[in-house]
Amino acid sequence: MISADSLSQKLINQFPETNFDISEYRGEITIQFPKKIVIDLCKFLKYDSELEFLLCEDITAIDWAKRKERFTVVYHLYSFKNNLRLRFKTNIDESEQSGGKAGYSIDSVTSVWQAANWQERETYDMYGINFKGHPDLRRMYMPEDFEYYPLRKDFPLMGIPGSIPLPKK
Amino acid sequence: MGLESLFKESGFFTTTIDALVAWSRKSSVWPMPMGISCCAIEMMAVADPKYDIARFGSEVMRFTPRQCDLMIVAGTVTYKMAPVVRKIYDQMPEPKWVIAMGACTATGGIYRTYSVVQGIDQFVPVDLYLAGCPPRPDNLLNALIAIQDKIGRTKAADFKNAELPELNEIQNN
Numbered sequence: 602m603i604s605a606d607s608l609s610q611k612l613i614n615q616f617p618e619t620n621f622d623i624s625e626y627r628g629e630i631t632i633q634f635p636k637k638i639v640i641d642l643c644k645f646l647k648y649d650s651e652l653e654f655l656l657c658e659d660i661t662a663i664d665w666a667k668r669k670e671r672f673t674v675v676y677h678l679y680s681f682k683n684n685l686r687l688r689f690k691t692n693i694d695e696s697e698q699s700g701g702k703a704g705y706s707i708d709s710v711t712s713v714w715q716a717a718n719w720q721e722r723e724t725y726d727m728y729g730i731n732f733k734g735h736p737d738l739r740r741m742y743m744p745e746d747f748e749y750y751p752l753r754k755d756f757p758l759m760g761i762p763g764s765i766p767l768p769k770k
Numbered sequence: 771m772g773l774e775s776l777f778k779e780s781g782f783f784t785t786t787i788d789a790l791v792a793w794s795r796k797s798s799v800w801p802m803p804m805g806i807s808c809c810a811i812e813m814m815a816v817a818d819p820k821y822d823i824a825r826f827g828s829e830v831m832r833f834t835p836r837q838c839d840l841m842i843v844a845g846t847v848t849y850k851m852a853p854v855v856r857k858i859y860d861q862m863p864e865p866k867w868v869i870a871m872g873a874c875t876a877t878g879g880i881y882r883t884y885s886v887v888q889g890i891d892q893f894v895p896v897d898l899y900l901a902g903c904p905p906r907p908d909n910l911l912n913a914l915i916a917i918q919d920k921i922g923r924t925k926a927a928d929f930k931n932a933e934l935p936e937l938n939e940i941q942n943n
């Protein structure tokens with residue numbers, strides 16, 4: 602069993618220049634990290650022989666609406682070896698995208714866990730976060746030509762009238 | 771002990787074509803089970819020996835719309851599903867009837883959100899709204915009986931030939 606202390610020690614040894622914010626609540630460890638190391642961090646967590654977080658349980662996001670760094674992307678991992686769950690998250694801000702438009706993006710972790718594929722697609726569908734390097738970033742639940750992101754705070758609960766056409770009566 | 775025992779010796783009876791057609795139509799309604807979510811479980815229960823929809827002549831649930839005359843829409847219809855429901859409705863031959871089973875189908879129900887159609891009558895004509903979440907199987911049987919009443923009151927003059935401009939075009943060429 603690995604504790605929050607030893608985990609943070611490992612992370613500091615591995616990424617000496619990075620600021621982590623590691624907290625533990627009722628045996629659950631949460632790590633806050635800067636978004637640029639996301640792939641390196643995921644590779645480390647998966648392939649380190651003491652950690653072995655082989656299962657990517659979930660990827661989702663939080664919309665803080667008015668905060669400057671608007672979204673938090675949250676990853677949930679599970680290690681069979683340690684019977685341990687780990688949550689780690691990072692804040693992302695609006696940035697320049699390909700095509701010159703502003704948007705929200707982060708590197709895709711599909712190269713580390715295949716399971717991340719659909720989870721990232723779902724997060725993209727609901728929050729409009731672009732996962733760079735994702736092999737097939739299409740909408741998951743909403744129709745393909747839908748223009749909005751339903752779980753964003755500025756999306757009205759009842760949707761935008763007429764945005765999804767119904768068949769004629 | 772069948773119907774023929776009523777005829778005694780003479781062996782014939784008089785009726786109108788409308789009454790005979792309506793009677794045979796209503797006694798063998800073939801449902802299209804449009805089971806989309808939880809209400810579909812209750813719809814399946816209607817076919818089991820306890821409730822036994824066969825007592826009402828409707829046990830032939832057809833999974834092809836081309837052989838059905840009653841569509842039971844059982845479940846939450848999302849905007850993404852709506853074109854599918856409409857397409858299946860369009861594939862059913864006339865005359866046809868629709869039961870909107872459950873709160874979701876009739877009004878959107880508990881799903882008052884952007885993704886669920888707030889009542890399927892926005893895109894298909896509905897003959898009967900069935901309340902409940904989910905409606906009990908006996909309630910669905912009750913709806914079937916009400917639909918049978920409605921069918922029993924129809925006359926041949928009520929149905930116009932469907933206008934199929936595409937078909938005319940094919941025939942004329």
Ligand code: SF4
Nearest residue numbers: 808809872873874904
């Ligand atoms: S009405 Fe209730 S039981 Fe029926 S589909 Fe909706 S939520 Fe499910």
